[in-house]
Amino acid sequence: MTGNQENQEGQGNQTTQGPKHKRNVTRRKVVMAGGAAVAAVGVGATVAATANAGQTSTTKGKSPTASPTSTSSETCYKLTSETTEGPYYIDADKIRQDITxxxxxxxxxxxxxxxxxETCKPIRNAAVDIWHCDALGLYSGYEDSSTGGGGGTPPTGTPTDVPTGTPTGSPPEGGGGGAGHQEPxxxxxxxxGTWRTDKQGFVTFKTVFPGWYRGRCVHIHTKVHVSGTWTDAGYEGGNTCHTxxxxxxxxxxxxxxxxxxYSTSTTERTTLTEDTIYDQSGTAGGLLKLKYKKNGIAKGxxxxxxxxxxxxxxxxxxxDAVQPGASASASASASAG
Known part of the structure; x- marks a missing residue:
């Protein structure tokens, strides 16, 4: 299985065809085992375009604190918030930068x-995964189970075939609820898609602005894998240091x-402040810095x-952990996607 390959600065001895994504079976079993939300282990992520924003001085073994007198060599970033993987992750998939x-x-x-x-140094040759829903809320691999954003005019009138009796069994997973990984x-x-970071720690993807679906605000999922090896067969071994x-x-x-x-969606949208996964900490919790022309967002x-x-x-x-700022029931109902 191969993906569309693109050149990237600082990729070292990357082959022309590009590696297939392959991970060891032990880690794969862990990823596929399921689970819901994971509590944030710390906050932090600072926008690359504004190098001074959100920087802090760190000392090994001590909590990061702001230090306006610190030199550039002493300033660093806090840990980025960890979140749930959600049910729609597919491992060992497309090695590519354009995922559209x-x-x-x-x-x-x-x-x-x-x-x-801790060291502030860029991490090169890391494998970075991203995945998200389309403009109408559908996830590839899970179009039947992801809620989607609908479209057109909502149905009217009163249904004539009203179900009777008491439902049995467990409710279906997907959409706005359900915890644990689902098979495609x-x-x-x-x-x-998955791509590798260059010698400066950068990786770039081409995609589309995500839509929304029941129970979640607009978002993109990511994983960072390190300490593995890039070969002609793909990315092997290592550990997932961030989800x-x-x-x-x-x-x-x-x-x-x-x-x-997006304008055709009939799904009620969950706002950023209502979301139970986002920890409300701005860029520290994963809030992107976005740049586009005012009144011209359609251009990109x-x-x-x-x-x-x-x-x-x-x-x-x-x-299986409750997300920051969320009750157990709310976290469970919003852990999908």
Whole structure:
């Protein structure tokens, strides 16, 4: 299985065809095992485009604190918030930077940087996964189970075939509820991809602005894998040091909602402040810095952020833990996607 390959600065001895994504079976079993939300282990992620914003002075073994007198060599980033993996992650998939395929929507360029939060040094050759729903809320691989954003005119009138009796069995997972990984229900893989960071810790993806679905605000999922090996067969071994999500400010989401096909969605939208996964900490919790022309968002958006990670940690995002700021019931109902 191969993906569309693109040149990237600082990729070292990358082959022309590009590696297939392959992970060891032990880690794969852990990822597929399921689970809901994982509590945030710390906050932090600072926008790459504004190097001084959110920087703090760190000392090994001590909590980061602001230090206006620190030199640039002493300033660093806090850990980026960990979140749930959600049920729609597919491991060992597409090695590519352009993940758009045939999906319609506002063009989005996502430029990410991965650094060691303690040393401030960029992490090169890390494998970064991203995946998200399309403009109408559908996830590839799960079109039957993801809620989607609908479209057209909602049905009217009173249903004539009203079910009777008491429901039995467990409710279906997917959409706005359900915890734990689900197996794919179709072979589509749009809006999913993996690429490697360059020598400066940067990785860039081409995609579309995500839509929304029941119970969640607009977001993109991500994982960062380190300490593995890139070979002709793919990325092998290592550990998943970060599982998180990127978020979009309300102004940009409202602007996108005026553009087709987003404007055809009939699904009630969950706002950024209502979301139970986002921890309300701004860029520290994964809020992207977005750049686009005012009144011209349809022409394209650029999103940037720096992820401060602990390369020695393991965060698969599959632990059953309540998200920050959310009750147990609310966290469970919003853990999908």
């Amino acid at each position: 395929e045939d999906r319609e929507g506002i063009p989005l360029t996502l430029r990410l940087k991965v650094i060691d939060n 229900t179709d072979d589509k893989r749009y809006l999913r 998180g999500q990127f978020f979009f400010d309300e102004e940009s989401v409202l602007a996108s909602a005026e553009v087709e096909p 958006v650029t999103g940037t952020i720096t992820m401060g990670v602990d390369p020695e940690a393991t965060h698969d995002g599959t632990d």
